[in-house]
Amino acid sequence: MENKSHNDGVEKNAMSIPGLEWKHEQGELFITLSGRWLLSCPERQQVLRKWQSLIKQARDIEIFHISCTEDVIWDSSLVIFIRNAMGEFELNKKKASLGYLPDGLPKLLQLSKERKTTKDKNVHEGLAEDFDKFTADLPNYFARPIEFIGAVIIACTELVSGRSVMRLGDLVESARKCGASALPIVTLISFLTGLTLAFVGSVQLEKFNAKIYVADLVSLAMVREMGALMVGIIMAGRTGASFAAELGNMKLNEEIDSLRTFGISPISFLVLPRTLALFLMTPLLTLYADIVGILGGLTVGTLVMNFSTVHYLEQTQSALTHMWEIYSGVTKSLVFGLIIGLVGCYKGMNSGPDSAALGKSVTSAVVVSITCIIVADALFEMIFSYLELR
Amino acid sequence: MNSVESNPIITVKNLQLAYGKHLVLKNVSFEVEQGHCLVVMGGSGCGKSTLLKSMIGLLEPIQGEICINGNMLWVDNSHGNKIAKEFGVLFQGGALWSSMTIHENVALPLGLHTDLADKEIEELVHYKLSLVGLSGFENFYPSQLSGGMKKRAGLARALALDPRILFFDEPSAGLDPITSKRLDDLITELKESLGMTFVVISHELASIFNIADDAIFLDAKLKTLLDRGTPRSLLDKSIHEEVVDFLTRNESSTN
Numbered sequence: 001m002e003n004k005s006h007n008d009g010v011e012k013n014a015m016s017i018p019g020l021e022w023k024h025e026q027g028e029l030f031i032t033l034s035g036r037w038l039l040s041c042p043e044r045q046q047v048l049r050k051w052q053s054l055i056k057q058a059r060d061i062e063i064f065h066i067s068c069t070e071d072v073i074w075d076s077s078l079v080i081f082i083r084n085a086m087g088e089f090e091l092n093k094k095k096a097s098l099g100y101l102p103d104g105l106p107k108l109l110q111l112s113k114e115r116k117t118t119k120d121k122n123v124h125e126g127l128a129e130d131f132d133k134f135t136a137d138l139p140n141y142f143a144r145p146i147e148f149i150g151a152v153i154i155a156c157t158e159l160v161s162g163r164s165v166m167r168l169g170d171l172v173e174s175a176r177k178c179g180a181s182a183l184p185i186v187t188l189i190s191f192l193t194g195l196t197l198a199f200v201g202s203v204q205l206e207k208f209n210a211k212i213y214v215a216d217l218v219s220l221a222m223v224r225e226m227g228a229l230m231v232g233i234i235m236a237g238r239t240g241a242s243f244a245a246e247l248g249n250m251k252l253n254e255e256i257d258s259l260r261t262f263g264i265s266p267i268s269f270l271v272l273p274r275t276l277a278l279f280l281m282t283p284l285l286t287l288y289a290d291i292v293g294i295l296g297g298l299t300v301g302t303l304v305m306n307f308s309t310v311h312y313l314e315q316t317q318s319a320l321t322h323m324w325e326i327y328s329g330v331t332k333s334l335v336f337g338l339i340i341g342l343v344g345c346y347k348g349m350n351s352g353p354d355s356a357a358l359g360k361s362v363t364s365a366v367v368v369s370i371t372c373i374i375v376a377d378a379l380f381e382m383i384f385s386y387l388e389l390r
Numbered sequence: 391m392n393s394v395e396s397n398p399i400i401t402v403k404n405l406q407l408a409y410g411k412h413l414v415l416k417n418v419s420f421e422v423e424q425g426h427c428l429v430v431m432g433g434s435g436c437g438k439s440t441l442l443k444s445m446i447g448l449l450e451p452i453q454g455e456i457c458i459n460g461n462m463l464w465v466d467n468s469h470g471n472k473i474a475k476e477f478g479v480l481f482q483g484g485a486l487w488s489s490m491t492i493h494e495n496v497a498l499p500l501g502l503h504t505d506l507a508d509k510e511i512e513e514l515v516h517y518k519l520s521l522v523g524l525s526g527f528e529n530f531y532p533s534q535l536s537g538g539m540k541k542r543a544g545l546a547r548a549l550a551l552d553p554r555i556l557f558f559d560e561p562s563a564g565l566d567p568i569t570s571k572r573l574d575d576l577i578t579e580l581k582e583s584l585g586m587t588f589v590v591i592s593h594e595l596a597s598i599f600n601i602a603d604d605a606i607f608l609d610a611k612l613k614t615l616l617d618r619g620t621p622r623s624l625l626d627k628s629i630h631e632e633v634v635d636f637l638t639r640n641e642s643s644t645n
């Protein structure tokens with residue numbers, strides 16, 4: 001490439017890299033772009049840096065002329081360079097004129113001229129906006145859930161009066177999914193819970209020479225507390241999340257809308273079978289978890305602490321003389337099942353219109369239902385102790 | 391076709407629609423004649439789907455009224471079920487119920503809204519599926535079908551209850567030209583043989599000129615109905631540049 005007269009500076013002009021030449025003449029700057037202006041050219045960064053420093057020095061310049069050589073090889077990198085340069089000139093109230101540009105480039109510049117005018121939704125605008133958003137969202141926090149629960153209650157009354165569109169097959173299928181197929185994980189977790197309780201208890205009770213009371217500790221802790229709680233947490237992570245994901249996805253695909261257009265209530269058709277299945281299955285799983293947990297304790301009792309199986313089981317039996325101990329855990333688990341089912345379905349039904357929102361509502365379904373379960377558990381214990389049922 | 395004019399089956403008056411604070415459409419009024427096909431046109435994001443949603447009772451208008459077949463939507467909810475049986479909807483993506491087979495998808499509304507015997511439902515499902523060229527796919531799940539097939543299955547489901555009014559959201563988007571042509575023919579066929587009324591959102595000019603008895607054009611900037619008329623008259627006489635642009639965009643390439 002041949003250099004014209006009065007070159008104030010020549011930035012690399014070999015054909016393999018982006019070329020930028022400039023010529024300073026009485027308050028006017030002539031810029032010629034040449035070479036390979038390609039996004040894949042790493043040398044572009046140096047040229048851009050050079051450009052930045054040049055533009056800083058060129059305060060006194062009033063008019064810029066940008067043109068390209070005819071053999072310039074270019075892609076979007078050249079477009080954004082010119083676009084940014086023009087933007088900068090405009091911002092500084094300087095004049096810019098375009099000389100020769102390769103075919104097609106002026107059109108692209110023209111098309112991309114439209115600047116962002118709308119307010120970017122994702123820009124954080126401070127406290128005032130946060131508050132605005134919060135007040136706008138208030139109905140979502142309170143009114144919506146209440147409306148949802150109301151709709152579920154109506155659906156239940158329809159079910160009882162035999163006018164529901166709920167299909168028995170859906171209930172059975174949901175029950176299978178959240179009940180039977182959860183057995184392996186429930187077995188593992190509750191066995192280990194029983195085991196851990198026994199280990200922790202044995203160390204403490206040994207000090208008082210009361211090692212056999214490990215059987216009492218494990219069995220009471222399991223049936224009163226840990227069985228229901230562990231099953232609740234497993235169900236929240238497993239079934240609650242899947243309810244939210246299923247319904248959220250159905251909402252995304254307009255499946256819920258199309259149910260409505262056929263006059264089919266999504267609450268009766270989708271929410272009811274799922275919630276009901278969970279409501280029925282959680283207590284059964286809890287009973288199962290109680291038994292497996294006690295077996296976990298038994299394993300430690302016999303293998304580590306050397307009690308005979310019969311001795312350990314007799315001790316367990318004497319600890320559980322009141323059936324209420326078991327019923328109390330089962331009562332809790334009924335409520336837990338209801339909470340998980342309702343929260344999962346609510347979060348799914350109210351999920352946003354894209355897959356990112358779907359992910360959020362699944363997470364939130366799990367977090368909210370586990371929180372609610374633990375709060376409910378605490379409330380139960382308070383009520384039980386207030387009523388002297390413990 | 392020379393059905394008696396001014397016998398609107400759908401009347402929309404002064405409609406205003408919004409999502410929360412975000413206004414989508416205002417001052418929209420139009421009628422659809424019994425047995426006609428109304429095409430809703432407009433750039434993407436101008437609120438066509440939103441208008442459809444409000445007409446099928448999924449989005450409550452801020453203001454205005456929608457009257458379908460003598461029933462005022464949103465005013466008296468007891469009509470809900472009755473109206474549902476009178477219209478069928480084909481959503482943009484088909485919106486099939488993903489946990490059910492194609493057969494079950496079409497059979498469900500029949501089972502819930504009619505007292506037909508299983509055998510009869512079976513026959514109806516076969517008939518509706520063959521109407522859209524999907525016989526043999528009864529036991530497929532929606533996830534096993536292509537986009538165009540899903541749409542056709544959605545159409546079969548929309549036709550399940552022999553509705554008097556059908557709403558289609560971009561039925562031919564994503565369909566190959568042949569299937570798309572078949573769909574147009576089906577619309578014309580159903581319109582002429584059964585006197586069904588159609589509200590169709592469409593971008594396909596060829597299809598618009600084929601099926602539309604009437605068309606409305608929504609504008610995203612003004613957020614309202616810009617113009618209405620037959621596609622021909624809009625093309626020839628519309629004073630709005632956008633409408634003419636929309637209708638001439640591909641004229642040269644389609645004709």
Ligand SMILES: Nc1ncnc2c1ncn2[C@@H]1O[C@H](COP(=O)(O)OP(=O)(O)O)[C@@H](O)[C@H]1O
Nearest residue numbers: 353409412414433434435436437438439440441
């Ligand atoms: N569920 C929704 N929540 C909030 N805004 C929406 C929702 N659906 C659509 N919109 C907005 O409403 C406007 C119209 O959308 P739509 O009716 O889908 O347009 P189209 O004409 O392409 O079908 C768009 O600006 C869109 O962003």
Ligand SMILES: [Mg+2]
Nearest residue numbers: 438439482559
């Ligand atoms: Mg749309």
